[in-house]
Amino acid sequence: xxxxxxxxxxxxxxxxxxxxxxxDIVIKEVKNNKIIVVLSAMAGETNKLQSFLDDFASQYSLxxxxxxxxxxxxxxxLLSAQLKNKDIKSIPLLGWQIPIITDDNHEKxxxxxxxNKRIEKFFEKNDVIVLAGFQGIxxxxxxTSLGRGGSDTTAVAIASSVGAERCDIYTDVDGVYTTDPxxxxxxxxxxxxxxxxxxxxxxxxxKVLHTRSVELAMKNNLTLQVLSSLTKETGTFIVDEKExxxxxxxxxxxxxxxxxKVTISGILDKPGIxxxxxxxxxxxxxxxxxxxxxxxxxxxxxxxxxTISQKDFDLTKSVIEQNRNSLNYKSLSLDKNxxxxxxxxxxxxxxxxxxxxxxxxxxxxxxxILAISTSEIKISVLIEEKHTNIAVKSLHEAxxx
Amino acid sequence: xxxxxxxxxxxxxxxxxxxxxxxDIVIKEVKNNKIIVVLSAMAGETNKLQSFLDDFASQYSLxxxxxxxxxxxxxxxLLSAQLKNKDIKSIPLLGWQIPIITDDNHEKxxxxxxxNKRIEKFFEKNDVIVLAGFQGIxxxxxxTSLGRGGSDTTAVAIASSVGAERCDIYTDVDGVYTTDPxxxxxxxxxxxxxxxxxxxxxxxxxKVLHTRSVELAMKNNLTLQVLSSLTKETGTFIVDEKExxxxxxxxxxxxxxxxxKVTISGILDKPGIxxxxxxxxxxxxxxxxxxxxxxxxxxxxxxxxxTISQKDFDLTKSVIEQNRNSLNYKSLSLDKNxxxxxxxxxxxxxxxxxxxxxxxxxxxxxxxILAISTSEIKISVLIEEKHTNIAVKSLHEAxxx
Numbered sequence: 001x002x003x004x005x006x007x008x009x010x011x012x013x014x015x016x017x018x019x020x021x022x023x024d025i026v027i028k029e030v031k032n033n034k035i036i037v038v039l040s041a042m043a044g045e046t047n048k049l050q051s052f053l054d055d056f057a058s059q060y061s062l063x064x065x066x067x068x069x070x071x072x073x074x075x076x077x078l079l080s081a082q083l084k085n086k087d088i089k090s091i092p093l094l095g096w097q098i099p100i101i102t103d104d105n106h107e108k109x110x111x112x113x114x115x116n117k118r119i120e121k122f123f124e125k126n127d128v129i130v131l132a133g134f135q136g137i138x139x140x141x142x143x144t145s146l147g148r149g150g151s152d153t154t155a156v157a158i159a160s161s162v163g164a165e166r167c168d169i170y171t172d173v174d175g176v177y178t179t180d181p182x183x184x185x186x187x188x189x190x191x192x193x194x195x196x197x198x199x200x201x202x203x204x205x206x207k208v209l210h211t212r213s214v215e216l217a218m219k220n221n222l223t224l225q226v227l228s229s230l231t232k233e234t235g236t237f238i239v240d241e242k243e244x245x246x247x248x249x250x251x252x253x254x255x256x257x258x259x260x261k262v263t264i265s266g267i268l269d270k271p272g273i274x275x276x277x278x279x280x281x282x283x284x285x286x287x288x289x290x291x292x293x294x295x296x297x298x299x300x301x302x303x304x305x306x307t308i309s310q311k312d313f314d315l316t317k318s319v320i321e322q323n324r325n326s327l328n329y330k331s332l333s334l335d336k337n338x339x340x341x342x343x344x345x346x347x348x349x350x351x352x353x354x355x356x357x358x359x360x361x362x363x364x365x366x367x368x369i370l371a372i373s374t375s376e377i378k379i380s381v382l383i384e385e386k387h388t389n390i391a392v393k394s395l396h397e398a399x400x401x
Numbered sequence: 402x403x404x405x406x407x408x409x410x411x412x413x414x415x416x417x418x419x420x421x422x423x424x425d426i427v428i429k430e431v432k433n434n435k436i437i438v439v440l441s442a443m444a445g446e447t448n449k450l451q452s453f454l455d456d457f458a459s460q461y462s463l464x465x466x467x468x469x470x471x472x473x474x475x476x477x478x479l480l481s482a483q484l485k486n487k488d489i490k491s492i493p494l495l496g497w498q499i500p501i502i503t504d505d506n507h508e509k510x511x512x513x514x515x516x517n518k519r520i521e522k523f524f525e526k527n528d529v530i531v532l533a534g535f536q537g538i539x540x541x542x543x544x545t546s547l548g549r550g551g552s553d554t555t556a557v558a559i560a561s562s563v564g565a566e567r568c569d570i571y572t573d574v575d576g577v578y579t580t581d582p583x584x585x586x587x588x589x590x591x592x593x594x595x596x597x598x599x600x601x602x603x604x605x606x607x608k609v610l611h612t613r614s615v616e617l618a619m620k621n622n623l624t625l626q627v628l629s630s631l632t633k634e635t636g637t638f639i640v641d642e643k644e645x646x647x648x649x650x651x652x653x654x655x656x657x658x659x660x661x662k663v664t665i666s667g668i669l670d671k672p673g674i675x676x677x678x679x680x681x682x683x684x685x686x687x688x689x690x691x692x693x694x695x696x697x698x699x700x701x702x703x704x705x706x707x708t709i710s711q712k713d714f715d716l717t718k719s720v721i722e723q724n725r726n727s728l729n730y731k732s733l734s735l736d737k738n739x740x741x742x743x744x745x746x747x748x749x750x751x752x753x754x755x756x757x758x759x760x761x762x763x764x765x766x767x768x769x770i771l772a773i774s775t776s777e778i779k780i781s782v783l784i785e786e787k788h789t790n791i792a793v794k795s796l797h798e799a800x801x802x
Contacts, residue, residue: 016456049475055417058482066493067478070471074450077468081459092467096497097542141498
């Protein structure tokens with residue numbers, strides 16, 4: 001008998017009606033499979049608990065994890081009760097009861113080990129295990145959390161651990177789209193894509209799955225399906241690239257408005273100055289994405305432009321200003337009104353002209369490119385935020401998506 | 402260094418302001434003592450969780466316990482964070498982390514064992530242990546609950562286990578009163594009373610403490626203090642009767658409106674008929690309190706009157722009616738409009754005339770007594786509910802309380 005892992009996020013468990021709906025979805029699969037259901041807390045609950053913690057300005061991550069992991073305890077109990085109401089043999093389990101052993105990095109713990117024998121033992125008397133996502137236990141016996149979105153990681157980790165046939169991630173969208181349907185009505189659901197494409201999608205703004213969960217699925221070659229808990233349609237399968245017989249040159253266009261652009265002007269163009277800037281960023285845990293360096297018009301000083309996450313805006317500004325003397329620059333400007341647009345596709349690796357088409361399409365629409373970064377399966381450009389919609393739509397059309 | 406256990410109930414932890422207040426109370430004691438704080442869930446939270454369970458008509462007590470015990474997890478995390486904000490070394494612990502081992506009677510589990518060495522270990526690095534009340538873990542590794550009000554029992558059990566100097570139970574009243582201050586403005590706080598008196602108070606309607614917690618304190622000769630988290634006043638101490646140098650003849654007057662009176666008339670007065678009625682009650686888990694049996698006026702049939710809890714009203718009615726043939730009675734009447742009034746005091750044992758004074762006082766106020774029950778330190782009478790206030794006030798005055 002196969003094992004299937006089914007994960008339901010916060011909006012899918014928000015309220016008793018939705019939990020009834022999940023029970024119905026689980027019951028359809030239970031005849032032919034052993035089922036592990038992984039649940040998040042009810043949507044809104046984690047925010048409520050976080051606001052309590054904020055009231056105390058709590059910087060104590062042991063306490064934060066304890067408070068935040070109480071939400072899943074409620075949803076797993078309720079779903080298990082409803083499954084029993086429907087005569088399904090079910091057991092609700094917390095992270096420490098499996099146990100899901102993690103390191104002791106509270107609020108962003110990594111899973112170290114899952115004891116399979118215990119899972120087998122629970123399946124001796126039960127057809128469904130309802131497992132609390134997001135949480136684990138450290139070797140010291142403290143409750144840990146995997147960080148926001150960590151339930152995806154729980155689901156993939158347990159699926160990998162038991163060798164599940166697949167891991168279905170139920171969300172409020174019915175799959176991964178070629179671009180955001182809110183921007184472009186022509187956006188289409190992608191039936192099948194590679195882990196690499198999904199990772200690029202996630203890192204460029206399509207927050208369908210927790211990045212760590214995709215990396216873990218890729219490492220374990222576990223098939224993921226992203227689908228909706230409200231429709232009965234097949235979702236998007238995320239698989240090894242070898243299983244993609246016909247690779248699309250470009251499979252999707254994504255965008256992110258969470259970027260900020262930093263420009264440091266009039267720095268002396270001598271070796272080591274870039275290294276100095278970026279080691280400052282690293283020291284302060286500021287993630288730098290795109291980097292462009294130009295000689296300025298006077299021919300002796302240089303300008304450096306790079307992008308950061310908007311949340312690091314204030315920190316970046318103060319770090320650079322505090323080091324004004326050693327960096328010896330003329331001016332600093334930061335700008336939040338930028339967007340990153342990315343085209344992603346496994347086919348790019350073997351196809352020339354993908355970047356050219358991107359730049360031409362943007363030029364035709366009179367959109368200026370502020371910075372560029374590329375990977376084997378992705379090209380990202382930074383543009384002014386106001387051009388986001390027209391950029392996404394025109395690129396989506398240009399690549400025939 | 403002494404250990405003090407401090408327990409705060411639901412109204413004392415309802416909201417971040419109240420949790421700050423608790424931290425301040427704890428900090429005052431922490432210089433001279435090791436502290437174990439036992440917390441309930443925020444008032445209202447348990448009702449919210451229960452309403453989710455009710456939505457599923459859940460009869461699965463493993464699931465119910467899992468859902469209901471999530472509330473304390475939040476409050477202990479928040480209090481511990483606030484204590485750390487105030488530079489107190491604190492650790493929040495769930496029932497299973499101590500562990501508090503219970504039997505597997507979900508929703509009403511009994512504590513079997515508390516591992517003291519673990520508590521000592523936690524005190525090596527911490528000055529305060531913030532412990533989740535109400536919850537434990539069965540030998541099978543399942544989360545159990547001690548039932549409503551169970552946090553009192555957690556506090557007393559852990560205090561007994563570590564040999565605490567005393568166990569302070571913080572509530573929304575500042576002690577135990579000679580009677581309900583809402584009925585009689587002359588009600589006075591009792592400075593010191595015996596476990597037995599407190600037990601009679603609890604079983605006769607003064608729901609200040611969970612009955613099981615008082616029994617456990619008595620068994621372990623642990624001093625309890627009932628006090629308010631809002632005032633700074635000394636509360637009521639509950640101690641061994643030997644410590645009560647001058648015993649009050651009557652220490653308090655309590656009342657309960659949760660009773661119902663059952664009268665079965667015209668039954669044949671032959672041996673075994675009472676036994677039959679009360680074994681029926683036992684079989685159906687109906688607790689019977691006062692019993693009065695009279696020969697009826699015809700001299701051959703009897704009437705039996707007894708009291709039950711109002712929650713068993715419908716069940717009792719149907720059980721007796723279903724057995725009408727074998728019980729062979731003429732008529733059955735049930736009445737909710739009754740109240741039980743009790744006078745309680747250790748001094749009764751050695752003092753004559755206490756009952757006489759009670760009956761005379763009621764007679765003087767033209768209050769009819771429907772049934773009587775007595776113990777060594779308590780006399781209870783059943784009266785019509787409408788006379789409750791005047792009965793309580795006149796008795797309170799008669800015994801000079």
